[in-house]
Structures are given as C-alpha cells and as structure tokens.
Amino acid sequence: MRDLLNNLFARDKSPLSSPKAAAAWCARLQEVDSQAQRERVAAVVREFLQTQRPVAPDQLQSLLLVDEEAQTALETIRDQYVANPRMAKNIEQKLFEDIVGFAESMVQAYGRFVLLETSTPEKMVWRPYLPQAIARSLHYLAIIAKWHYFRFDKVPGKLWSQAHSLYRLSEIEGFDSNPFALYGQKEGRVSSCADEYIQLLMLNTVSANNLSVRQMDWVDDWLDVWSHDVQISRRFLPDRHHYCVNLTDKQGPEKVRDDAHGEPYRYWGIFEMLNGVQEWLRRLEAGSTPQSLGMKADCRSAACIELLKHLEVYWSMSIRNAQVQRSHRHNVSKTADVVHGLDRLFKHVRADNEKYAAAQPDKAKEVVDYDEVLDMRLYGFVSSRTRNKQAQSAQHAVQVAKDWQSWNIENESEGGYGAILPIANNEWARPGELVGMRFAPEESWRVCVLRRLSRLNEFEVYGGVQVLSATPVAVQMRTDAPAHHQHATLALGDFEAIDGSALQTTGTALYVPHEIDGTSVNTLLLHSADFAAGRIYQVQARDRRFTVSLGAQLEKGVDWIWVTVTVLSQSS
Structure with missing residues (x-):
C-alpha cells in the first residue's frame, strides 16, 4: 500500500502537472549530463503521450518549460554528430534515432494541444501559448528534415503534410507572423510561425546541393536570420516571387510554374534574403569574423566565404530560372568525358582550337621549335639533349591532357544532359560549377554548367547539366x-x-x-x-x-x- 501511495504521489508530481512542478523538475535536471537530460525529458514526453486522460490547461505551459530545458542537450548531440562525419555506423544510427525520435515525440506532444477544437474552453485558456507551440512544432519538423538531409534521404511526405497544416492553422488563427522568442536561451533571436515554416522550406531548396553535414548545419543556422527577410504571400506577383508551395500536397517547395495558381498555393521571393547573403559575404571579405556576424564558434572565414559564394550563385540562379520550363528529355545510355573548372576547360578547348587549325592547311601556321633552331646554329644538328627534352615534354603533355573523368549519361534534351556521378570522385560538384563535356576523343569539348544535383544513394549523385556552347x-x-x-x-x-x-x-x-x-x-x-x-x-x-x-x-x-x-x- 505504501509503494502504491508513493507511486501515486510521484505521478502527481509529474513535471507536466503544473508550471511550478515543471520549473522545480528542470532545476534538478541540471545535476546530470546532457545525454541523461535528453533521456529524462524524452521519458516525460513518452509518459504524457501514453496517458489517455484529456489534457489539462496547465500542461501546455509546463511542456514549453520542459522543452526549453532540453535544448542544450539537443545541441550537444547535434554538435557531436556534425563534428564526426565518419563515425561508426552504429553510433551514427543511435544519434540519428535519438534526435529524430525525440523531435517526433515533441511534435506529437504539441499536437495534443494544437489539434483541439477552437471552441473548447481548455483551448481558450492556453490560446496565448499556441503561437509558440505551433512554431516549435515547425521547428522540430525542420530538425527532422535536416537530419534526413544529413543522410541525403528524402523527407517523408507525412512531414510536409504536418508542416503545411500547422502553418495553415497559424494563418487561420491570425498569428502566423506574430514575433516572439522561440526559446529564451537564444537571446536576441526573434521568430514566428512563418519564420520557422520558411526556414524549413528554404533549407529544402539546398538539400540536393551535395553539401557536407557541417555545411548543411551552417545553412540551417544562418536561415534563422535570413528567414526574417522572406514574406509568404497568398497572391502571386510575377516580378517578385520565385518559389511556391501547395498546402495540400505531400511535398516541399518548388519553382513557380504557370499552373501553380490558386488558394492551395503560397508564394515567396528571395531578393531580400539574397541581399543578406551578399552583405555577409561583403563583410567577411572585408575582414569581419564569422562570430561578429553571429555565426557559430566552429565557423571559419575561408569556409564560410566559400559556402556563401555557393549560396549566392545557387539562389541567384533560382531567381533567374524561376519560370523557365525544362525541355523534354529522352533516355540514352552513353559515357561522357568530364573536366571541371575554367583553367582545365581552357587548356582542353585550346588544344581543340589548335587541332582544328592544323586540319586546315590554308589557316595552319608553321610551328617552329626554337630549341632545334638553336641546336642547328650551334652544332649543325639537333642534340640528343634537346630530343630528350622534347620527348619528356610530349609525355608530360599526355599526362596533363588526361585529367578528365567519366560520367554515365542517362538522358538528354535540347539544351543539356542528365548524368550519374560517382560520389567518390566528385566531392567538388555543386550547382553552378563550370564543366566541360565530350562524348568521344575526336569530338571537341563543350562548355556546360552543372545546374541541379540530387543524391541517389550512398555512392551516386544525379546531376542536371546545361550546355552553354558547343563551339568555344x-x-x-x-x-x-x-x-x-x-x-x-x-x-x-x-x-x-x-x-x-x-x-x-x-x-x-x-x-x-x-x-x-x-x-x-x-x-x-x-x-x-x-x-x-x-x-x-x-x-x-x-x-x-x-x-x-x-x-x-x-x-x-x-x-x-x-x-x-x-x-x-x-x-x-
């Protein structure tokens, strides 16, 4: 009987029973390490989800307090994951399950309050806390999406349905753009339901850019700031909007199409956000430190500048091509030689030009080797030293010339190709990279730009390539x-x-x-x-x-x- 009373008493003192109990429980939580903190918070949330009793008015406020206390532990686990990209598979799986599982539980826990009918008396009591509950739910959905991007996995359609529904509810309730602090620990960072939603959407736009785990984490952190510069609209403005999303679909954002009009769609442009990217880039190149811009402690200037330049190019390209329709593609099966970078491409194109000139006697010029001329004047014959030097130069030229790799081309259109890239040799691949392509040794190199990337599996990436010129x-x-x-x-x-x-x-x-x-x-x-x-x-x-x-x-x-x-x- 005594044990039963003790258990009942402990149940009454659950952290979610009242804000006062939550505050006291959180104070004791500081006595254990970050992993134990996360596990204890997760246990409290699981118990709450398993309880069949109707939710009480004080529980939402208590849940917000307990969630706040869990953030430091979650950031510690995230930092551990980001800092160890080559960790053992079983350790990576454990960290993935810890974070994604916790985030899913928090979305479900907040959902018990968010999904109540608007007219219920309980909801009227905790309605002032609903904006924060919905914004945090969107925040956790963004965490789940980001961890899928870490693995180059596709985000589940269910997640997009949840996110669209939550944002739509914030619109109906009229507080979608109301500003507030999402978590008190992040002083100075104000958010809203719209900010959290746009951060989720914009991170998706770069999810197929072959970014590293650390780079993806940086972009997510930077979007905390840049999302304030993006305004979601119900009405499409052709000169202002570049992306849209269908609130009834199980998918993320897409570029605006001619048929993407009507009530289910929401639109936004990224002019102002791109200005923010360019301002950070300007300040870093002028000598500012990443930390002076509010970036994380692990951010280094050179790496940040490289990533910001990539984002500037990619999102600028999105603005320019927002309403460009892709031409029809048909399947093929062939192999292309590929080089990347302007310097390499210049070398190969120059060799093509010289080969072209040599094939036309009326245009070809006599090639004079000045070492041979000097030998003839000095000795009356070409020395063996000069011949050895020429042979070494020719051998070196062959070695330098063969600096390309092979891509499998699986489809082509009027203006480009779809290629399969092995990840092992293509870590450099990013949208906006300049590449050269040819399909046979006797063909000339074509100037192309890598437009799109999509991770297929652990070993391969799909790339969309546009041809700029076949006659450079x-x-x-x-x-x-x-x-x-x-x-x-x-x-x-x-x-x-x-x-x-x-x-x-x-x-x-x-x-x-x-x-x-x-x-x-x-x-x-x-x-x-x-x-x-x-x-x-x-x-x-x-x-x-x-x-x-x-x-x-x-x-x-x-x-x-x-x-x-x-x-x-x-x-x-």
Whole structure:
C-alpha cells in the first residue's frame, strides 16, 4: 500500500502537472549530463503521450518549460554528430534515432494541444501559448528534415503534410507572423510561425546541393536570420516571387510554374534574403569574423566565404530560372568525358582550337621549335639533349591532357544532359560549377554548367547539366589596351586557333558565341577576379588582337563570370 501511495504521489508530481512542478523538475535536471537530460525529458514526453486522460490547461505551459530545458542537450548531440562525419555506423544510427525520435515525440506532444477544437474552453485558456507551440512544432519538423538531409534521404511526405497544416492553422488563427522568442536561451533571436515554416522550406531548396553535414548545419543556422527577410504571400506577383508551395500536397517547395495558381498555393521571393547573403559575404571579405556576424564558434572565414559564394550563385540562379520550363528529355545510355573548372576547360578547348587549325592547311601556321633552331646554329644538328627534352615534354603533355573523368549519361534534351556521378570522385560538384563535356576523343569539348544535383544513394549523385556552347574558343588577355578605339564586328571565325605565345598574359578566358532575343552577341567566360564593368582588355588570337570592353553580366559562378563584350578595335 505504501509503494502504491508513493507511486501515486510521484505521478502527481509529474513535471507536466503544473508550471511550478515543471520549473522545480528542470532545476534538478541540471545535476546530470546532457545525454541523461535528453533521456529524462524524452521519458516525460513518452509518459504524457501514453496517458489517455484529456489534457489539462496547465500542461501546455509546463511542456514549453520542459522543452526549453532540453535544448542544450539537443545541441550537444547535434554538435557531436556534425563534428564526426565518419563515425561508426552504429553510433551514427543511435544519434540519428535519438534526435529524430525525440523531435517526433515533441511534435506529437504539441499536437495534443494544437489539434483541439477552437471552441473548447481548455483551448481558450492556453490560446496565448499556441503561437509558440505551433512554431516549435515547425521547428522540430525542420530538425527532422535536416537530419534526413544529413543522410541525403528524402523527407517523408507525412512531414510536409504536418508542416503545411500547422502553418495553415497559424494563418487561420491570425498569428502566423506574430514575433516572439522561440526559446529564451537564444537571446536576441526573434521568430514566428512563418519564420520557422520558411526556414524549413528554404533549407529544402539546398538539400540536393551535395553539401557536407557541417555545411548543411551552417545553412540551417544562418536561415534563422535570413528567414526574417522572406514574406509568404497568398497572391502571386510575377516580378517578385520565385518559389511556391501547395498546402495540400505531400511535398516541399518548388519553382513557380504557370499552373501553380490558386488558394492551395503560397508564394515567396528571395531578393531580400539574397541581399543578406551578399552583405555577409561583403563583410567577411572585408575582414569581419564569422562570430561578429553571429555565426557559430566552429565557423571559419575561408569556409564560410566559400559556402556563401555557393549560396549566392545557387539562389541567384533560382531567381533567374524561376519560370523557365525544362525541355523534354529522352533516355540514352552513353559515357561522357568530364573536366571541371575554367583553367582545365581552357587548356582542353585550346588544344581543340589548335587541332582544328592544323586540319586546315590554308589557316595552319608553321610551328617552329626554337630549341632545334638553336641546336642547328650551334652544332649543325639537333642534340640528343634537346630530343630528350622534347620527348619528356610530349609525355608530360599526355599526362596533363588526361585529367578528365567519366560520367554515365542517362538522358538528354535540347539544351543539356542528365548524368550519374560517382560520389567518390566528385566531392567538388555543386550547382553552378563550370564543366566541360565530350562524348568521344575526336569530338571537341563543350562548355556546360552543372545546374541541379540530387543524391541517389550512398555512392551516386544525379546531376542536371546545361550546355552553354558547343563551339568555344580559348583566348588570352592583357590590359594594356590603346586609349582610343573604333567599334568592330567580331565573328567566331576571327577567333579560330588561339596562339598566345607573343602575349604577356594577365588572364585566360573562353569566347562563347551566344544569342539574346535572337541577336548574336559576343561573350566571354573569365575568372571573377578579372572582371570589372567597362574594363578594357586586348584579346589575342593567332594573327589578330581584338580590343574589347567588358559589358553586362549574364551569369556568375563561384570563381567564374560570363559577360557580354563590345569589340572596340581589331588588328593583325
């Protein structure tokens, strides 16, 4: 009988019985380590979910207090996971289950209050706490989604249905954008139901970008700030909105389509958010520390700058392509040689140009080896030393030339390809990366951009590739251009077979023929560091030099930029 009374007494003193009991229980929770804290909170929540009794008015406020106390323990587990990406599989599985299982339990616990009928007397008592309960539910759903992204898993459709329903409820109740502190421990960070919802949605937009666990965690943390710059709208504004979501679907955000209109849809644009990304990037490049911007302690300037540049490129590309329809694709089965980066692509395109010139006798030039000429003048014959040097150079050239890898192409369209990438050799792959592709050794290299990535499994990634040009020309540049010029017309044939031997090089680039609104324009792909609007360069071809002025930016990558050029003069 005594044991029974003790058990009843302990049950009455459950942390969720009243805010006062919750506060006292939380104070004692500080006596144990973070893992034990999480386990004790999880046990309290499980007991609450197993109880069949109707919820009481004080329980929601008590649950909010207990949830607050669990945050430090959850952050400790998250930091342990992020810091050890190569941990043993059984340890990784345990951490995954701990966090995802806890988050799912918290969503269910808050759901017992959130899903009550609006007219019930109990709900009227705790209605002031509903905004925080819904926002925290959305926050936990975002945690579940992020941990799926850590594993490159697809987010369950049920999660999206829950998130859409919770946000819709906050709209109906009229507090979707009301600001408040989500957790008191994060001083200075104000949130709302809309902020938590948009953070979940925007993290999904970069989930297929082949980011590391740490990078994904950083982006999630940064979205705590950037989400305030995004406004969700019921009415579609073509000039402002880039993404949408259907509140009745079991899926996340998508780019705005022509048929994505009507009540189930919500829309938002990312102009202001992108400005925030660019401001952080500007300040870091000017010498500010990540911590001065409110970033985590493990953030380092160089790594943050690289990731911010990637986000700037990717989201800028999303703005530009928000309403671009993809062309029809058909299945194929072939292999492509692939190189990445402007420098590698320049080298291969230049070799293509020289091979093209050699195949045309009327355009080919006699190649003179100055070492052989010197030997003939000194000795009357070509020395063995010179021949060995030439052989070594030829061998080295072959080794340098074979720096490509192979991708399996499974579909193609009018403007691009769908490829399967082995993860082991493609850690560099990101949307916006410049790549070169060819399908046979006798073919020329094509200039392409990697547009989309999607993790297929532990070993493979699917990539969507757009072709910019099948006829690029490698060019070399210098800045000592004349002061006065006459405008000239430039054709692709004028750039054939580049020879920069007589040029004091300050930069390399690719000439890419392009059409804008049906009109042919001259464009260059060059390193970002070589660009400034209006800057004048001399571009060297085999027998001609063109003086050009850099014009409008067409597209920007992390380390490259594509711009129009105006030809000011040309000379032999």
